Amino acid sequence: MPKVLISDSLSPRAVEIFKERGIEVDVKTGLKPDELKAIIGGYDGLAIRSSTKVTKDVLAVATNLRVVGRAGIGVDNVDVPAATARGVVVMNTPFGNSITTAEHAIAMMMALARDIPEANASTHAGKWEKNRFMGVELYGKTLGVIGCGNIGSIVADRALGLKMKVVAFDPFLSPERAQDLGVEKVELDELLRRADFITLHTPLTNETRAILNRDSLARTKKGVRIINCARGGLIVEEDLKAAIESGHVAGAALDVFAEEPAKQNGLFGMERVICTPHLGASTTEAQENVALQVAEQMADYLVSGAVVNALNMPSVSAEDAPRLRPYMKLAEQLGSFAGQITETGLKAVTVEFEGQVAELNTRPLTAVVLKGLLAPLMESVNMVNAPVIAREREIKVSETKRQDAGDYQTLIRVIVSTEARTRTLAGTLFGGDKPRLVEIEDVPIEAEVTPNMLFIRNEDKPGFIGKLGTALGDAGVNIATFHLGRTAAGETAIALVCVDQPLGDDLVERIRALPSVVRAKALTF
């Protein structure tokens, strides 16, 4: 039974869902890094929000971990490349809290415009300082949205409803989408120059880190107000502090901080700064949404192999997962076979899908082919990191699909090119779920892949099979099955022998020395 750890505070719905899906679940929040490291080895899944830091060190001891589920959006607290390298799928819930977070940004903007927190504190203190608080209207003002994705575009929509003008800086925002949203797409400089309010909605990446710094703040309009409900690292906090102190920036509303939990911060205690403790996603509705979604997604993956909203793996729908399973096995066998008979550097891999398989989502199958292919060449390769490794090694990977069937109703063909040559292998499913090899290096053959095999390429000459049988027999090796194929009489032939035990190097060497043998290789699966 798979086991999941919930290490941040999640709605109890998550626990219910895991249990309903037959998954054991522990809830342990507030763990220190060492405490997490001490127990993580016992879990297949880890469900988190923003507090748990899933570092390389944590992942290194997470020996059974298969999935990290982020009940929320930002995954900057997860070392995704390290998770990928270890074959751990990282998934988030990309929409569950977006409305809630956008509403928080709007609430922060209004609070900032009318000084509501200060006025509230003053009134509670019995001061009735009616003349102290003089706000600004939002109507007709320009809101600059940096990062116009899910949350940024909801903020833009709400701001348009408040009759603001919205300008957006987002390199990935298409002009058509900008038009649909009713926002004006501009460059960062123009946004800085024109905006009365600036709101940040990008992820924290190397490009966005410190996007508001001394220089960019200096280019903003005097009296600008800044709202950050995305990530603390987007703003250089001391630069913001200086800009507020100088009077250039009229105020800031911050939900997120460079260091969290933020118990101390240079911006704390400043009059024109409003702070909330990373509450962007904290509504009953959003927390129900993300807890439910993350638990469903993690359970689907752990129970059936379905992958939704993963950041480091292609999606596999719950409907596709059982249909893909036998193909996964076939794809891995083809990849592994190709990897074991390939001796020089890989240049390109093409995976062709023909017939029924072409109707499925084939990206996970290509990932498995790559895993099989690279596994004989390196350690710790898995279907999550195989596409990344292939890219790093500049192996060109492509897929083709043809829905009409050829000789077989369904077929996967793997074409592997090295500097020296191109090799082709193909396989099908017999009876809908039994993988069979049907073509090796252009030679038709029909063979099941078994744990120990001998692959031979030979000239098609009489007497060869007898000599091979004798060599194996003399070495005490039992032949389970024997498959032969050839292009035409007297031309290239292939023998694929399934044996009951691993073959020693000496024996393979002796077989290689037999007349007519061009190539002999022991394969293991």
Ligand SMILES: NC(=O)C1=CN([C@@H]2O[C@H](COP(=O)(O)OP(=O)(O)OC[C@H]3O[C@@H](n4cnc5c(N)ncnc54)[C@H](O)[C@@H]3O)[C@@H](O)[C@H]2O)C=CC1
């Ligand atoms: N305060 C809170 O509790 C919450 C904070 N967040 C934060 O909000 C962020 C945004 O969330 P979503 O809108 O759902 O993400 P999203 O992925 O839908 O949108 C992000 C947008 O930023 C844009 N972007 C990326 N790099 C950029 C750059 N260099 N300059 C300008 N734009 C750039 C992207 O093109 C994309 O359109 C999350 O990454 C997360 O860090 C999300 C939820 C709650």
Ligand SMILES: O=C(O)C(=O)COP(=O)(O)O
């Ligand atoms: O979803 C996000 O990216 C958030 O920042 C929400 O964070 P939280 O789950 O409230 O700790």
